[in-house]
Each structure stands twice: as C-alpha cells, then as structure tokens.
Amino acid sequence: MRVLLSWLKELVDIPWTAEELADRLPMLGIGVDAVDKTGDDAVFDLEIPANRGDLMSHLGVARELAAAARTAVRPPAAPVRREGPPTADYVRVEVQEPALCPRFTAALITDVRVGPTPAWMARRLEACGVRSINTVVDVTNYVMLELGQPMHAFDYDQIRGGRLVVRLARPGERLQTLDGVERTLDAQTLVVADAERAVGIAGIIGGADTEIRPATRRVLLEAAAWHPPLIRRTSKRLGVRTESSARFERGVDVDAVAAASARAQYLLQEIAGGRVLPQPLDHYPSPAPARTVELPWSRVSRLLGVEISLDRGAAILTGLGFTVRREGDRLAVQVPSFRRDVERPEDLIEEVARHHGYDRIPETLPLEVTAQGAWAPALRAERAVRDVLIRAGLTEALTVSLTHPRALDRLRLPPDHPWRAMVALRNPLVDDHTHLRTTLLVGLLEAVRANVSRRVGDVHLFEIGRTFHPAGDGVVERRRLGVVTTGRLMTGAWNLPAEAVTASYYHLKGIVEGLLGELRIGGAEVEAADVPWLRPGRSARLSLDGQEIGQLGELHPDVAAAFDLPPSVYAAHLDLEALLARAVFHPRFTPPPRFPPVRRDIAVVVSADVPAAEVHRVLTESAGPHLEAVELFDVYTGPPVPPGHRSLAFALTFRSSERTLSAEEADEAVAAVRWALEQRLRAKIRE
Numbered sequence: 001m002r003v004l005l006s007w008l009k010e011l012v013d014i015p016w017t018a019e020e021l022a023d024r025l026p027m028l029g030i031g032v033d034a035v036d037k038t039g040d041d042a043v044f045d046l047e048i049p050a051n052r053g054d055l056m057s058h059l060g061v062a063r064e065l066a067a068a069a070r071t072a073v074r075p076p077a078a079p080v081r082r083e084g085p086p087t088a089d090y091v092r093v094e095v096q097e098p099a100l101c102p103r104f105t106a107a108l109i110t111d112v113r114v115g116p117t118p119a120w121m122a123r124r125l126e127a128c129g130v131r132s133i134n135t136v137v138d139v140t141n142y143v144m145l146e147l148g149q150p151m152h153a154f155d156y157d158q159i160r161g162g163r164l165v166v167r168l169a170r171p172g173e174r175l176q177t178l179d180g181v182e183r184t185l186d187a188q189t190l191v192v193a194d195a196e197r198a199v200g201i202a203g204i205i206g207g208a209d210t211e212i213r214p215a216t217r218r219v220l221l222e223a224a225a226w227h228p229p230l231i232r233r234t235s236k237r238l239g240v241r242t243e244s245s246a247r248f249e250r251g252v253d254v255d256a257v258a259a260a261s262a263r264a265q266y267l268l269q270e271i272a273g274g275r276v277l278p279q280p281l282d283h284y285p286s287p288a289p290a291r292t293v294e295l296p297w298s299r300v301s302r303l304l305g306v307e308i309s310l311d312r313g314a315a316i317l318t319g320l321g322f323t324v325r326r327e328g329d330r331l332a333v334q335v336p337s338f339r340r341d342v343e344r345p346e347d348l349i350e351e352v353a354r355h356h357g358y359d360r361i362p363e364t365l366p367l368e369v370t371a372q373g374a375w376a377p378a379l380r381a382e383r384a385v386r387d388v389l390i391r392a393g394l395t396e397a398l399t400v401s402l403t404h405p406r407a408l409d410r411l412r413l414p415p416d417h418p419w420r421a422m423v424a425l426r427n428p429l430v431d432d433h434t435h436l437r438t439t440l441l442v443g444l445l446e447a448v449r450a451n452v453s454r455r456v457g458d459v460h461l462f463e464i465g466r467t468f469h470p471a472g473d474g475v476v477e478r479r480r481l482g483v484v485t486t487g488r489l490m491t492g493a494w495n496l497p498a499e500a501v502t503a504s505y506y507h508l509k510g511i512v513e514g515l516l517g518e519l520r521i522g523g524a525e526v527e528a529a530d531v532p533w534l535r536p537g538r539s540a541r542l543s544l545d546g547q548e549i550g551q552l553g554e555l556h557p558d559v560a561a562a563f564d565l566p567p568s569v570y571a572a573h574l575d576l577e578a579l580l581a582r583a584v585f586h587p588r589f590t591p592p593p594r595f596p597p598v599r600r601d602i603a604v605v606v607s608a609d610v611p612a613a614e615v616h617r618v619l620t621e622s623a624g625p626h627l628e629a630v631e632l633f634d635v636y637t638g639p640p641v642p643p644g645h646r647s648l649a650f651a652l653t654f655r656s657s658e659r660t661l662s663a664e665e666a667d668e669a670v671a672a673v674r675w676a677l678e679q680r681l682r683a684k685i686r687e
Contacts, residue, residue, distance in 0.1 A: 002128040003058050005042040007146070011062035013071050018042035021065075028064050029354050030055060043127050051341040053228075053250030057148030060338070067319030067355055076146060078262040080269060082278035084110070090156070091220060093281045096167040100190050101202065102288075103257050104224040106164055107265055107280035108156060112136060112219050113273045114212060121271070130243070135272040136212045136219055139264050141243075149223060149252055149260030150244035152192075152200060156218035158210040161195025164222065166202065173198055176208045177240070189234055192222065203231040203248040204240055219268065223261035225254040253338035258282055291335040295345045298329065303349055305364045308356055316355045317348065381580045382464055385481065388518045389462045392511045393489060397461040399443025401468070402433035407442045410562035411533040423468050423475050436468035436475070440482030441533065441573055445555075445563045448484055452565060458487030460503070464576060481579070483511060483552075483572040486565070505538055505554055508570040512542065512552055519583035526552070527613055533559050534571075542574060544582060550574030595656055597628065598666040603649040603686035604677050605641055615648055615681065622676035624669045626661060629653040647686060 005018055016024060022035045022044065031047030046061070054060040059075065066073045087108050095101050114134050117125075121142055122132040130141050136153050144150045156162075169175075169185035175198045176182045183201075185191065191198040200206040203226040212219065225248075232249040235241050261280065268274040297310045314324045314331060323334035335342045342348060353361065375383065386396060405422060413419055422435040437443065440463050451459045462483045469476045485503040509526060516524050521544070529541035531551045539553030552572035560569055606615060612632060619630050634649035641647050652673070654666050677683040 001046050001048055001056055003044050003046060003061055004124060004127055005044070006040075007058050007124060008062055008065065010074070011059060011076070012066045012073050013069065014065055015069055018044075024068065027354070027358060028068060030061065030064065038127055041127070050250065053247060053252060053340060054148065054338040056247045056250060057144075058146050060148055063321055067316060070315075070319060076263060078259065078266040080262050080266045080276050082276050084275060084277045086279040087277045087281055088279065090162055090277070091281060092163045093283050094163065094165045095283050096165065097190060098285060100227040100230050101166045102225050102227075102284070102286065103254050104164075104166060104283045105222070105258050105261050105280060107221045107223075107261055108277045109219045109221060109265060109268050109272075109274035110217065110277065111273060111275045112217055112268065114214050114216050115272075118271055134212060134214075136216070136268065139267045139271070140221075142267065143260055143264045144243065144247070147256065147260045147263060148247060149257060150203070150247050151221060151223040151261060151264060152206050152244075153212055154199065154206070154210045154220040154222065155212055155216045156220040157216070159194045159199065159220060160197075163195045164220070165193045165195070166224075167191060167193055169198060175199075175201065177201065177205045178208055178211055179205065179240075180208070183238060188237070190226070190230060201234065201238070201240075202226055204235055204238070204245045205242055219274065221261060221264060221268075223257050223264070225252055225257055251340045254284075254288060255337035257284075288337070290337075291343075293333050293335060293342065293345060293348055295331045295333055295348050296329065297331065299345060300349050300352060303346070304353055304361055306356075306361045308352060312356070313352045316352050320351060320355070322348075322351075378580075381583060381585065382479075382576075384519070384583075384585060385515065385576065385580075386464060388515050389483070389511070392514060394460045394462040394483065394485070394511070397444060397447050397463045399440070399447060399463060399465070400433065401437050401443075401465065402428075402435070403437045403442050404432045404434050407432075408439075411439075411441065411559055412556060413532050417532065418469075421470055423470050438467050438469060439573060440465050440467065440480050441484075441571060444482045444484045444571070445559075445565065445569075448486060448569065449563050449565055452486075457566065458489075458491075460485040460487075460489070479576040479580075481550075481572075481574040481576040483508065483574075484569065485511075485571075486569040503568070503570055505552075505570055508552055508572055509540070512550075512572055512574070515579075519579065519585075520587055521579060521582045521584075523582075525613055525617075528611055532556070542572075544578060547578070549578040593655055593657065595658075595660045597653050597655040598661050598663065600652045600654070600666055600670045601649060602652060602670060602673065603634070603647055604681075605645050605647050605684045605686060606677075606681055608637075608644050608646050610681055610683075612648055615677070615683070616650075618676050618680055619650060619652065619673055622673050623652060623654075624672060626654045626656050626665070626669065627652060628655045 008014060014021065018035055022032050025032050029049065033045040033047055036043045048055045062073050090108055091106050093104060093106050095104050114136055117132050117135050117138040121138055125132050125138060125141055128145050132138055140151045140153050168187055169189040169191045171187050173185045174182055175185060190202040192200040192202055198207065199210045228249050228251045231245055235245040235249065265276045269276055300313060301307050314326060317324050317333055321336040325332040333348055408420055419438040422438055424435050428434040444461055444463055447461060448459045464481055466477045467480050485508055487503060489501050489503060489507065523545050525543045526540050527543060529539060530536060531539040531553060533556055534551060534553035535556050539551065541548050542550040542552060550573055555569040555571055557567060560567055604615060616630055620627065631651045632648060633651055636647040654661055654669060674685050
C-alpha cells in the first residue's frame, strides 16, 4: 500500500524527514519496500501485516506515528449540509444475510456534476497507484485510501425499484462487472441487488449496469462492513482481487462505516456540487460490544525481559487509541473497534514492545521452569517397530499421502473393497493427487518401480504411515505398516544357494513373525487366504485373536505388471494400531530356567491341504501345561508318503519351572498329542 508524506502530515504532526520516517516505520511493525520522491513530497510503499487491516489507510498509519511522536491525530472533517426530503422516501434497504453483512449504510446525493476531478485529488490518487476516473468514483477511492473504508457509488436512476438488497446470489445468476467480464455466480456469492437483479459482488466489485456515467445526476452511495472470510473465499474463487477486497478480507472498522460515508458525502458536496439528503439509512442491528482485555503488568517484564514502567505502558496504549484504566498493578484496556487483531494480553504486550523499541530490549535468555523431555508413547512404540524392521534389513520409505482412485484399479480391488471408500480433496493441485490414501501399498510399489526402472533390483522397504477413511462427516486416520521386498538379500554370498539369499514369501513371513516376537505379541496366526492383490496360493492373512489385521504374500502377477515390476515381489500391509495395542514394551524379567528341558520329536503325515499352522495349533492345545516350545524342522513329500500328503516333523520342548520332568511325563504328553492329531486331523504318525 502506498501513502503520501504530505497526506500523513495533514492528519498528524510528524517531526521526522522522509528518510527518518522510513527508518522508523519498520520498528513499528510496518515494512517499507521503497520511498519515492515526487517533487517536494515522498511516497512510501508499505508492506502491511495480514492481521492489521487498520493500517490499510493514511489514518491508520497516522495513528501509529502519533503514538510514536507522542502527539494526537487530526481526523479529517465531514461537516455535511443536508437538505430535502429524508432518504427513506427514495431508498429502501434489506439485509437478508446479517451474519455476512453486520452493517450497511446508504446515502442519496442529488444534483451531482460528474466531471474531471480537481488536480490536487487526482495527483494524490495517482501517486498512490489509483487511476483518476471522475469526481464520484475518485471520491470513493480517496476516502478508501484516507480512512480505509471501501464504498461503492451507484447511479440511482439505474437501480430498479429504489431498493438495495443484500442476499446470496441465485445459482447461475449472471452479472457483468466493472472490468467488463460477465460472471456466472453461485449460491455462495454474496451480492448487492436491486428489486430485480444483482448489481454488485459484495465487497469486491460493482456491476456495469449501474456504474457512474457522465449523465449521472443522482448517486446512491453504499458503505458497508462484510464478513472477512467470505470476502477472502469469494475473491479467490472468482479470481478477482481489488483494493476493496484487500481491505474487507482483513476487516474494516464496523463502528466507523457511517463516519467514512459522511466524509465521502462531504467531498461530493464540495467538489461535485451534490445535494445530500438527510437521514441516510444505516442498518446496524447488532453493534459489537466493547472488548476489554485485562493486562497484569508483571507479565510484561516476564515476556519481554525488560522493565517498562506501568505509566509508560499506559501512555503507549492510550496514544494508540486504547482506553486504559489502571487497577492496582494491572491495566483494564478497552480495545478500539478498529483494532480487530487485539484479543488477549499478549497482543497488548506486543503493542507496548513495538513502541518502546525492539532495539531497547536486551538479549537475555528467558528464565522458565523446564521439564525433561520424553518420547510420547505412540512415538516410542513406532520407534521400536522401526528399529526391528531396520535390523531385518529393510530401509524406511516416506511416500506421498495423496493418490487417485484409479491407482487402486492396479491392485485388482473389487468395487466394494473397503479401500475404495476414499476422502476427496476439495482443491487438488494435480490431477493424480485428488484423494487421501487408504493403503500404503500404492506409494511403496511406486517406490519399487522407480528403483527397478533405474536398474536397482534389490529393494527392501517399509513405511509407517497413516491412511484416511471417511466416517460420517469426518475422517478417521489409522496407522499402518507396509513392507515390500524383492531381489537379493545379500551380495557376494557365493557359498549359499540362490534361494537362500533371494527374497521369498518365507523371508517376508519371517520379518512379520520377528516383529511379533520383538513386540511380544502372542496369539497371532498366519493363515492361507485369498487376497485380491496377492498371488493365489501364495497369500496369507495375519489374525490376532481371530480378527484379521493384515495380509502378506507374493504380489499378484497382474498387479506386478500394472506397476512395471519384476514377477517376484513380496508385500505385507498390516494394521499397526492393532499390533501396538497388544505389544508389551516393559516385559517382566523371567529368570533362567533351573531345570533341564525334555525334547521329543514327532513326524505326522497329513493331507497337503491341511495348513501347518493348524497342525501347530493342535499340538499346542493338546500337549499339556509343560509344553515350552514347538518348532517345525522338516517338511517332506515323496515315497513312502502317499500322494496328496506331506510329512511335517516337529520338535516339542517340555519343561517345568518347579522340578525336573521325567521321561514318562514327556511320553504321556506326546501320546496325548498323537491321539489329538489322529482324531482331529485324521493324521498318521510316522514311526
């Protein structure tokens, strides 16, 4: 925003030169990009903070300078002479959306002469970057630059029905704006309308049908306050940013709307010969109550690290327009209506610091009571999982959490699969990142593809991340664990067979079981299952107490081809929250066993379609209380095992914590196991 030095001097006595003022303004929190000389005057190009709408005017900057110079502001005069019938005889105002338009004023000026603007006003406007148009439009722009209140002037004779209505646009309603563009409006756009159609987009730009023309004789002057977030959203949606919208989206002084309108009426009266009708309309049904902030003065020195007297602080706040009342060692500060950014004591302390001088605050370390930091439980749990997987030879990946529904087509998911219920973004930046992910697999497989395309065929990755799922009107996030592995596990292993150093399903299963063991999770089972994105016969599900919490196996050939991957890729997708809910991070110490174990081996012939996990379950359930461990150490097919069958050999370890077990007790447990296998699985025991 540009301000003129001579204009500022009309509003406040400034004891500094242009160069001194340029050095002082940054100390007040106002950035100075450039200072240009125009004859004897100076133009300051200011960078205004987003929360300081009150500084978007010469009067706002003058208030800051008055506080710094310890002098008073001289607001511009507006001695309007009113004559004729009341405004209500010609104009009616209806505000249908009071929450979006807290105040709306309308004044009627007749007998206006539309022509060239006086040279002094035109020079000021052009020095501030505003093109001079005519007396009426220039007056509205002049008051906007002077007081920070945008307003709009309508040709009253083009307003149908003598009515101004603040309402939401009708869907598909069209309006040609002052920039010559015909715009199609939606139901989220607030407009100012007459009795029949929209005549302006509220707070942003007016309509061409009612603009001021050389033949205009009656001017309907509108000044209002609008809901800042609405103006910001509408301006962005329509792609229209004006001087007016820049001020309304920061927020204007609602209490000063009528005063700014009076200033414009006075100037129109003086330079355009207008006759102002009495009793202008002012729709202000709910004036905002005055805000008072309590400021304990001890907090000032604690936050700033410097002692500032209470009297000096009160003087600074008073100079800035605050009403200050001293109550012992605290101040009760009434916030003026133009300071929308001040809401709490810290905001007041910032004002004191700015005008006391940041350069006068010494560099000292704050003295605060600190506590020793610690990992949050969720982060500590993730760290434990991460350590286990890194020790297993995996590398952590971090993939994008945005995807597209068509990416799930490559995973062969059926239409009703839960992963297809996705959360869409309202404003996606790129075409292939339109939804939040429901699985980590897409990102991990893309990472593998990127490596393979660069001839890096040995890829072993994991990711701990969040997936997002719709839940009513909200979104539910779940922590997931994804693992992908392909290629060689180690290089230079000349003395090992290729299958021993190449990723396989059993390698992936070992990683998952190793994680379960490190987290001390019991009751988990890996069972064969049909999974759309995994190869039939080489896919499994991980269950915990009967509830499925993940899948693992070899990638389906069609999925591998869709991602341009080699045929042997193995992947797992697990519910990390379900795992961590059962994890034991602080186990109780168990002393080494005092008594020796007793080992018995048993080989059982079962049908090939009986999972080894089922045999393991029967063994565990029937072996009795002294069973310590069960280990599958051999799988055999071929003679003398019948076709369609296989032999599974298990090592059973028995131990008691109270005494040494006898051979007879171990044999009795094995006999119970044999009977259970024969009865429940129709198994035959190999002797």
